[in-house]
Amino acid sequence: MITDTDMYALSIITENRAGVLRDVATVMANYRANIQMIQQSIITSGPNTGKAYLYFEFEECGNHPDLIADLARVPSVVDVTIYPPFSRIFGSRVIIIGGGAQVAQVALGAVNEADRHNIRGERISVDTIPLVGEQNLALAVDAVARLPRASILVLAGSLMGGEVSRAVDRVRGAGIPVIALKMAGSVPEHADLVVTDPIQAGVFAVMHVSGKAVFDINRVRGREF
Template identity: 55%
Template sequence: MKPERIGVVIEAKDEPGVLHELTGVIARHRANIASIEILGSPLAGLSRLYFELDLVTQPKALLDELAAVPAVQSVTQEPSLQKIYGKRIIIMGGGAQVGQVAIGAISEADRHNIRGEHISVDTIPLVGEQALAAAVRAVARLPRARALVLAGSLMGGEIEKAVREVRAQGLLVVSLNMAGSVPDAADLVVSDPVQAGVMTVMAVADTAKFNIARLKRRVF
């Protein structure tokens, strides 16, 4: 039986040991934790936790036992973020170039999402070698991030090292054709920023037939 992924929001007392109790309940129901995030709560002394769980059984028994934990105030089942937002594409770099890449990515994502795909696009204008290198490395820790587009005029040094690190972790990296060593480290190099956004979406969309591995060249 294929596991079903669900989202679960739990409001519980903000105190030591609560997370341990909750994960113990989840383990007893043979549910696999795909992701977890601790959210803020407007109420003092409480914390909101969001789990994405893969279940092979009906969720009711699990939800009932979670609600019975003494520290828990409420338990709510929600659609998973994977189902709502789907794959994430992150665009970072100089503001003007980021905006142009986003135009291509959002336009292409719209075309695929209408056909049943789920792709979302995040942008962050950033400058500076250390800031960009840290941001590149952080993308590998973002839930559902599938691709990174680096948009700028000059990137290298520590950013190149970060690109090679995240690629080794399975992240697709697309770079604009710019000065510096980052283009040499990327999976794909595209000169036109709008086209870079389009091609990145095509590369991660299940509804597209575009496959970077089948390209005979990597610079466009």
């Protein structure tokens, strides 16, 4: 099993043209760097505006200086920098989606609980997005399964159901547990856990993600608090 201690990250700035990703990936393959994650975007501000930004996380390949040197020799590459992976910096992610007031209260509990764990060496981050509308919420919930390092989802709102409930089933099917506030609609029937107090919901979410807490959502699945 690959852990974050086996992983490294590279950020690469390149010319924005076809074939760059192929050229960079070929060099990494030559060093048997097993790529675990890749992101690509166009830089929109600063001195490198218009250039491409590539981010890789890869399994230990054992010869980083030579790898970086060979990547820097690729004609389209402007800059190469090696970093620790996101898992070692931002860690596991708690995702909170829903109405602004409820999201803020869940985040209050989650951030305070995460702080308690992070000062002891863990890495737990909290991501929030206030949204309204069934379609917007369903799209956001579905996207959680595609977010790197997303470990648990909290749905914070007063009324959620329909397509949102079906999206919850898909996220749970992808292995991400879901906590829902007690609310109108069918979402609570589809969640792993229903919590009345939004602050407590945030605390539960972080405790489940933590490697040191004793709370496990699998032991209370289907219950309401």
